[in-house]
Amino acid sequence: MKLRVDDITAEAKEFSFEEAEAQVNVVLEREPVREYRIEGPISVTVSYYRAGTDLFFAGRLRASTKAVCARCAEEFLWPGERAFRFVLAPKAVGFAGETDLHAEDLEFSLYEGDEIDLSPLIREQFLLSLPTRPLCADECRGLCPHCGVNLNLAECGCAAESFDARFAALRSLKLRRS
Ligand SMILES: [Zn+2]
Ligand SMILES: [Zn+2]
Secondary structure, rough: OEEEEHHHHOOOOOEEEEEEEHHHHHHHHOOOOOOEOOOOOOOEEEEEEEEEOOEEEEEEEEEEEEEEOOOOOEEEEEEEEEEEEEEEEEOOOOOOHHHHHHHHOEEEEOOOOOOOHHHHHHHHHHHHHHOOOOOOOOOOOOOOOOOOOOOOOOHHHHHHHHHHHHHHHHHHHHHHOO
């Protein structure tokens, strides 16, 4: 999705578009462990305006995303949503010595020419929205480290045993202290 720089004025405008998911999936497939896959285009609503030569963007994106839980290895639908905000400054003007400061800041980028290509910026924002450890639920109990049973679906004997073992260790600790 491209915007003409001349069409970005001091008056804020808003529009919605869909960003194709294919290139994001290419990036996700490069990960050593494939944890996410987008199931459809990224829906984006963005408002934008300019202040001098700086261009301001703010909006929301949403994409139906399949994720693999880091604890139980089950696939689940992750609500891929993110509010974003970024500023683009013209490359020609630069940051007058502040380059190092802004290089660290992902929300600050440079633009060049008379068009803004929002697509790579939206893809980056989507990737930033992904938690490093996807969990199907905060309380996901994961897999038993001994027998591999999904503890969300079934109980196994090992869990109770190891719990008892830990508890016994705690009890002996308390005894020694008193
Ligand atoms: Zn899980
Ligand atoms: Zn087990």
